[in-house]
Every structure is written in structure tokens, then in C-alpha cells.
Amino acid sequence: MSKMLLTIIKNLFSKPATRKYPFEKRDPFKGSRGKITFDQTKCDHCGDCQRLCPAGAIFVEEKAKQITYDPFRCIYCWVCAENCLQKAIKAEEGYKSPDYKKEKIVVKK
Amino acid sequence: MSHRTVIPFGPQHPVLPEPIQLKLVCEGEKIVEVIPNIGYIHRGIEKGGEIKDFQQTLHLIERTCGICSFIHALTYSQGIEDLLKMEVPPRAKYLRVAWSELSRIHSHLLWLGLLADAIGFESLFMQFWKIRESILDLFELTTGQRVIQSACIIGGVRRNIDDQMASKIKTDLQSVKEALDEMLPVLLEDYSLKARTVGAGMLSKEQAMTLGAVGPTARASGVRQDSRSLNYLPYDELGFEPITETAGDSYARALVRTKEIYQSIGIVLKALDAAPRGELSVPVKSWPNGEAIQRVEQPRGEVFYYIKGNGTRNLERLKIRTPTFANIPTLLVMLPGASMADLPVIVLSIDPCISCTER
Numbered sequence: 001m002s003k004m005l006l007t008i009i010k011n012l013f014s015k016p017a018t019r020k021y022p023f024e025k026r027d028p029f030k031g032s033r034g035k036i037t038f039d040q041t042k043c044d045h046c047g048d049c050q051r052l053c054p055a056g057a058i059f060v061e062e063k064a065k066q067i068t069y070d071p072f073r074c075i076y077c078w079v080c081a082e083n084c085l086q087k088a089i090k091a092e093e094g095y096k097s098p099d100y101k102k103e104k105i106v107v108k109k
Numbered sequence: 110m111s112h113r114t115v116i117p118f119g120p121q122h123p124v125l126p127e128p129i130q131l132k133l134v135c136e137g138e139k140i141v142e143v144i145p146n147i148g149y150i151h152r153g154i155e156k157g158g159e160i161k162d163f164q165q166t167l168h169l170i171e172r173t174c175g176i177c178s179f180i181h182a183l184t185y186s187q188g189i190e191d192l193l194k195m196e197v198p199p200r201a202k203y204l205r206v207a208w209s210e211l212s213r214i215h216s217h218l219l220w221l222g223l224l225a226d227a228i229g230f231e232s233l234f235m236q237f238w239k240i241r242e243s244i245l246d247l248f249e250l251t252t253g254q255r256v257i258q259s260a261c262i263i264g265g266v267r268r269n270i271d272d273q274m275a276s277k278i279k280t281d282l283q284s285v286k287e288a289l290d291e292m293l294p295v296l297l298e299d300y301s302l303k304a305r306t307v308g309a310g311m312l313s314k315e316q317a318m319t320l321g322a323v324g325p326t327a328r329a330s331g332v333r334q335d336s337r338s339l340n341y342l343p344y345d346e347l348g349f350e351p352i353t354e355t356a357g358d359s360y361a362r363a364l365v366r367t368k369e370i371y372q373s374i375g376i377v378l379k380a381l382d383a384a385p386r387g388e389l390s391v392p393v394k395s396w397p398n399g400e401a402i403q404r405v406e407q408p409r410g411e412v413f414y415y416i417k418g419n420g421t422r423n424l425e426r427l428k429i430r431t432p433t434f435a436n437i438p439t440l441l442v443m444l445p446g447a448s449m450a451d452l453p454v455i456v457l458s459i460d461p462c463i464s465c466t467e468r
Binding site for chain 2: 003004006007008017028029031032033052053054055075076077078079082
């Protein structure tokens with residue numbers, strides 16, 4: 001325990017190791033996998049994202065030109081964004097903020 | 110003969126945040142017999158692997174464990190690569206070594222913190238987890254996420270570690286090493302910790318071999334068994350040697366883990382320097398057909414995968430045997446004879462991960 005004393009004294013006079021979270025936010029690292037958004041102007045509704053999604057969070061209706069995305073099923077692996085040939089899925093670095101309701105996102109052309 | 114009582118330890122217990130039940134047959138304070146009982150959080154990942162596409166299964170496999178997430182993905186990928194007869198690019202192999210060893214460092218740091226917490230040394234527990242935080246930051250920097258990395262794919266790796274990231278990893282690991290040099294003497298030379306761990310949970314070499322112990326549990330009893338010697342990744346080029354201790358008690362298991370942290374730091378630094386430039390992955394062109402087995406060293410020991418494909422996009426059978434599953438039988442010889450007060454430290458000394466075991 002006496003060996004710990006130096007560390008304890010050091011900790012008393014140094015900055016806290018934690019952050020005051022809601023007021024002070026850490027910027028995400030470059031390339032950290034955050035939320036994804038769909039750009040309907042580029043999308044050709046090929047359904048690649050639906051086939052590749054490991055969590056089954058994306059549902060593409062080709063005839064209705066509609067994409068239904070469930071952010072609560074999404075595991076944020078970015079497989080869809082990396083494989084989209086049209087570059088219609090945009091992946092952002094920031095985290096998605098929490099929600100009160102489990103709602104699906106419907107994107108229509 | 111004194112009166113015997115059966116005390117249920119778990120599945121929810123303040124000392125052990127893992128859902129395993131140990132029925133302890135006690136005579137007063139002394140444990141006479143142990144009956145382990147698992148199956149509280151079975152998640153059906155093996156069955157899920159048969160229902161999903163083999164490429165999508167990779168993301169499911171990663172969720173088997175939050176700590177060895179990368180190594181689970183690595184083992185599965187290597188199995189599928191065996192079946193598809195794919196050759197992984199050399200750079201990908203070295204990056205896989207770097208991420209595997211970073212996983213090992215953070216798992217062992219987590220365990221050292223839990224050991225300090227189990228004996229009630231909470232300030233030390235916080236210090237270890239503070240050190241571990243910088244490893245998680247390195248994961249976010251290099252792979253994009255802190256816990257489920259998704260960096261390993263079938264045929265290689267998804268992301269590169271560029272020179273800028275490599276230099277940050279080197280400086281951060283240097284500070285981790287300095288922080289450890291400061292904290293480890295507190296843990297390993299502390300009187301109360303030694304009193305609780307030295308001689309607690311004895312496991313002889315013969316018992317470890319008979320019961321099929323793996324990982325630091327076996328190596329602390331003098332069994333020189335480490336799957337990294339199988340060279341599934343270029344470990345021999347990085348100067349890898351298994352670390353063993355002979356005492357076979359809880360203290361020896363802590364010693365093995367602390368030495369492995371230093372060894373892993375060295376391996377990561379060497380792997381980043383030795384990684385040749387070039388491609389990161391090769392494309393998957395067919396579907397798996399046939400049988401493959403894989404043995405890979407996780408922080409807790411050897412993980413065993415059996416993969417059977419039938420030429421379609423779905424696997425026919427996926428079987429996972431995790432290190433904790435192999436180490437639970439050792440509790441049957443470690444615990445009888447110990448007192449109830451020693452129980453948390455002994456159970457913790459095998460580093461149980463029931464999340465892995467229940468898969």
C-alpha cells in the first residue's frame with residue numbers, strides 16, 4: 001500500500017482522468033464508425049446494402065423506390081457504406097444520439 | 110463428520126459479474142465439492158452461423174465476446190480461408206498480429222484490475238482500467254470502434270495502420286509500459302494480495318494436463334502450451350516464446366499474465382516495424398466446401414473452431430470451444446479444500462468469460 005502513496009499524491013494534484021461528459025465531449029477519431037445516412041438522389045435501389053447487411057437493418061423496395069432503415073437493428077459495421085457502388089450511403093464519424101422511440105427511418109425518392 | 114450445506118454461488122453475485130452458478134458443498138467454512146452449472150445466457154451463435162451467409166456470420170462471430178472480439182473474427186476468417194484455399198497478403202498477417210496482441214494487452218489489464226477489485230483494492234483497480242483506456246482508444250483510432258472492431262475480414266484486414274497511426278501506437282504503448290512499471294510492484298509485492306493469492310487454488314502440472322487446461326491457467330502450472338507456437342501468424346519471426354511459471358497457484362497465474370503484457374507490447378512494436386507494404390486483402394471468389402479446424406490463442410487460452418461447409422453460402426456446422434469452457438473443470442480440483450473467503454480470487458484466477466462459453 002505504501003508503494004501506492006506516490007500515485008495517490010500525484011493524482012491529488014493532477015487533472016482528473018475523466019471528462020465532464022455532457023458539457024465536454026471528445027471528438028471522434030478520424031474513421032470511427034458512427035451513424036449512416038442515405039442519399040436518395042444517387043441511389044438506384046439495387047438492394048446490395050440489404051443483401052450485405054449482417055443485421056438485416058435495411059429493407060429496399062425497388063418498385064416503390066423506398067428504403068426502410070432501422071437504426072436500432074444496425075450494428076454500425078459500415079459494410080453497406082463501403083460496398084455501395086453509387087456512393088449513396090454516407091457514413092459519418094459522430095455517434096447517433098439516443099432516442100425516446102424505436103422508430104424506423106423511411107427514405108423515399 | 111460435521112454438517113454439510115450446499116451454498117449456491119451465482120448466477121448473479123456481487124463478486125463475480127458473470128452468470129455461472131457454482132453449487133458449493135461446504136463443511137463449515139471449508140469447500141468440499143463444487144458442481145458448476147452453466148447455461149444461463151445461451152445465445153445460439155453456432156446455430157445463427159448456420160442460418161446466415163458465411164460472410165455475414167463473421168459479424169455475428171465477433172459478438173461472441175466483447176474482449177476477444179478481434180481474435181474470434183481472426184479464427185473464423187482463418188478457417189474459411191483454409192476452406193477456400195486463399196493466401197492472405199503478408200501485410201494483413203502482421204496487422205492481424207498487432208491487433209491480436211493489443212486485444213491481449215487490454216484483456217490482461219482488465220483482469221489485473223478485476224483481481225485488485227476482488228481483494229478490495231479499488232484504487233488500484235481504477236488505475237489499471239485507466240491504463241486500459243488508452244488501448245481502447247488505439248482500437249478506435251485504427252479500426253473505428255473500441256469494442257467490436259470488425260477489422261478482420263475473410264481474405265485479409267479491412268483497414269490499414271498507416272505511419273502516423275503506427276507512431277501514435279508506439280508512443281502510447283511506451284506510456285502504457287511506464288504506467289505498468291509504476292503499478293505492477295504495487296500489485297505483485299503487496300502483502301495483503303500475496304496473502305490472498307500465494308498457495309490459493311493450487312493446480313499441479315499433471316492435473317492441468319489431465320483436465321485439459323489452456324492458456325495462462327495451464328502455463329502457470331508449468332505446461333508449455335501456447336497456440337501461438339503453431340505459427341498461424343508470423344509469430345516466430347517476431348521472436349515469440351511461451352511464458353511459463355511452475356508454482357501453479359493464483360499468484361503464478363497473475364505473474365504469467367503480467368509478463369504476457371510486456372511480451373505483447375514488444376510483439377506489437379516489432380510487428381508494426383516488420384509489416385511489409387502492400388495489399389490488405391484479397392477478394393472472396395467461391396463458397397466454402399469441406400471441413401476445417403482452427404486453434405488460436407486468445408488472452409484466456411486456446412479457442413477451437415470447427416467449420417463445415419457444403420459448397421453453398423450457408424455453413425453446415427459451426428462449432429466453437431472457448432478457453433473458459435476448457436478451464437472450468439480445473440475449478441473442480443482448485444476449490445475443494447479452500448475456504449469460502451478464497452473463493453472469489455480462485456474463481457477469478459482462471460479469468461472466466463461466460464459470455465464466450467455460452468456462445
